[in-house]
Amino acid sequence: MSATHLSDETVLALRVALRLLHFIGLVLGLGAATLLDLMLFKRRKEPLTDDMVATVEMFSKVVFFGLALLWISGVGFLLHYAQFDPQKLANPKVLAKIVIVFILSINGFFIHSLVLPHIRANVGWPCLAQLNRGRRWLFCSIGAVSAVSWYAPLLLGAVPQFNFVVPTLTILTGYAIILSLAMLAAIVSLLPQHAPQNRLDMIGAR
Structure with a gap:
């Protein structure tokens, strides 16, 4: 029996199965990525421990599995x-x-090729302590891309009013703006919280 001769019930079952698979992938990837981003941001000034590294690797595997399900179902x-x-x-x-x-997948490649090896190699140091300014900005940008790009498909799926109405370029432009703001916010979070107010403060801080 060819695909075009499948019964309506079978076609419906296939669509439901794909939706379920897509939903599971989104929940796993989004949930694990969010928890991972929050944990690393909250503890960015704390020394990395073996337990933290193990947790990061576990969440990263869940994110990868969720992303794989998104591609398969997609x-x-x-x-x-x-x-x-x-x-x-x-x-x-x-x-x-x-x-x-696709952008999320490229970002995942950078996470596995840059971020995770750095975390494994720097147990005992804060996550960003051994990085120069450029690398710190890069790592924060990777985190921002992860956060925004996981929520974007969820929001698009939750807004059926966009169907056949909003052009692709408009959607991607909005995504790019939000992504840029998130990356900027992540970079700003690395700036010193309290700058010296005057020269006397600078002398006293020495």
Whole structure:
């Protein structure tokens, strides 16, 4: 039996299965990424411990698994649309979500190739202590990309009013603006909290 001759019940079951898989991936990835970002930000000035590193690695694996489920279910949706509901492929929101998940995947590569090795190698030091300013900004930017890019697909899925109405470029422009603000906020959080008010304060601080 070809795909075009599947019963309506089977097609519906496939769509429900894809939605469930997509939801599980989003919950796992978003939840683990959020907890990981919050933990690292809250403890950014504390020395890394073996337990913290183990926790980071565990959450990172959950995030990776969630991202993999997003890709599997996403490709499944594209195939499903192409076979049974081709007009949905013209929805600008679909392309926007693909671009955002692709950015999320690239960011994940940097997390696994740069951030995690650094964390493993710096037990006993605060997470950012052994980094120069450029690397600190890079690591904070990676965290900001992770936070924004996990919430973006959730928000897009929760707003059906965008379907076939808001162009892909408009969605991605909004995403880029929010992402830029998040990266700026992350970088600003690294700046000294209390700058000397005058020369006497500077002398007294020595």
